[in-house]
Amino acid sequence: MVSKRLSLALLLLIVVMAAAGCRTTAKEGRTEETLKLGLIPVEDNFPFFVAEEEGLFNKAGLKVELIPFNSARDRDLALQAGNIDGEVADIVAAALLRKGGTPVKIVSLTMGSTPAEGRFALVARPGTAVNRPEQLKGATLGISENTIIEYVADRLLMEAGVDPGSVQKVAVPQIPERLQLLLGGRLEAALLPDPFATLAEKKGGRVILDDTKLQRNLSQVVLIFREDAIKEKGAAIKKVLQLYGEAADMVSSHPEKYRELFVAKARIPEELKDTYLSPRFSPPRLPAEREVADVQDWMVAKKLLPAPYSYAELVDGTFVPAGGENK
Structure with a gap:
């Protein structure tokens, strides 16, 4: 009888430990969930590479994979296929992706909050x-x-x-x-x-x-994500934007410190590597409604879109503060 009770106790202990292990694994799985970002190696994306270099993602407990692409076409195809969660692109690309059946939304500007950004x-x-x-x-x-x-x-x-x-x-x-x-x-x-x-x-x-x-920026760069990624990985996206802001401030405050990394990651031409500095970057914010509308009006006139999307259809306002028109 004692032997049976002992065996039952051991069995219960094993079940409890297994359940706890499953919960730990699931929890760890959520912590280690990867957020995949598609980037073209150009200066627009540099703060993401600085965040990676400085270990900001790891320190925050995030697993962020920066996936380089040589062309916008390859980057967009990867997003359409679900091989990446988001990408740094522009308003034209965001609208065309949505038109093509890939539901994406802009979550922030990454460059273009002021006219001087992104020449x-x-x-x-x-x-x-x-x-x-x-x-x-x-x-x-x-x-x-x-x-x-x-x-x-x-x-x-x-x-x-x-x-x-x-x-x-x-x-x-x-x-x-x-x-x-x-x-x-x-x-x-x-x-x-x-x-x-x-x-x-x-x-x-x-x-x-x-x-x-000009009085306002025309060439705004935006961070876009698939809607399923926004739903499933919203907390990670919000944290990434916070860390992006930190890295953007690092670059803007100390461009010389990151010159070597900038030359490598932004593919700066050999003739400029000793003189050309990274641009300044503003904190994350949303594009203004007029900025999104102007691009889409041009696209409609070019017959790239049958009609413009509403601001709410193309922009998710839950991650960063709204911004006024850049001036």
Whole structure:
């Protein structure tokens, strides 16, 4: 009888320990749940790499995997397939993903809270006689078609009083190729982001229009997530945004400290590695309604969207403070 009681007690103890082990494993599984972010190695994404380098994610008990992509197309395909939870993109990409059947939402700006962040410039080729926007009429202009690049080009021209339809747009999706065609004189002008715009200037190009000189930012960069990831990993997303803000402040306060990492992670051209500093980054905030609407109005006019999405359909306002129009 004693033996039976002892055996029963041992059996109960084993069951209890097994149950406790299952609970611990489940709890640990939740703690170690991976948040996968797709990033193109450019300066826009640099604070995420700083957060990784400084161990901010690990210190906060988060497992964040930064997955690099060489092109926006590959990044977007990975998001559509569910291979990543979110990505750093732009408002055009967010709307097109939603149109294509992948329910995503913008959770924050990562660059573009002020006009000075994320410089894009319309640069004329070296040796050109063009020095005013109106002289671009009839000129070849290198862009990436149906993207934020073309949106910025059109808006810059319109702000300068030039009809975007009066220039000859040439689709050159790859930025390095666009730069080389410009420097080689095969394009009269090109729309380039930094650091390529700065490099074009260094090699004799002439900046005709610069979006950092406007009253508001045109080329906003946003962090987007699949809606299922927002539902299942919302706490992790909120913490990542807090840590992103910390890393952004580190970079903005001490750019020289991170120069070596910046050159490596943002693929800074060799000619600029000793002089070009990372840009300043603002704390996370939401894009203003007008900013989201303006991009979508352009997309509707281009027949990229049948109708604009409402702000609530495209933006999740639960993670960071709302922001006014950037000025």
